[in-house]
Amino acid sequence: MPAVATRDLASLIAEEAAMLPADKQSSVLDYVLFIKQQVRLEDETEEDGDAIWERLLSDPKKTARVAAWAEEAMKEGPSEPLDLSKL
Known part of the structure; x- marks a missing residue:
């Protein structure tokens, strides 16, 4: 995915998350961090x-x-x- 599309997507996610209650925003962040960790673990196959x-x-x-x-x-x-x- 090109960097421009990634920034647009990240902005959209941030805008949508900002409309959620604070506890749900934290859940969104937790999920993003979880996915990030999974990707990092996949990349560490060596x-x-x-x-x-x-x-x-x-x-x-x-x-x-x-x-x-x-x-x-x-x-x-x-x-x-x-x-x-x-x-």
């Missing part, structure tokens, strides 16, 4: 799986929500003892 995980897990933005979830889960405790035969 990077092996371990390197991708290392990069993702070393980013505090990406791990903060998982860490918060894990803390909450640990406070609640297990619902039943861990049964390794079920894994």
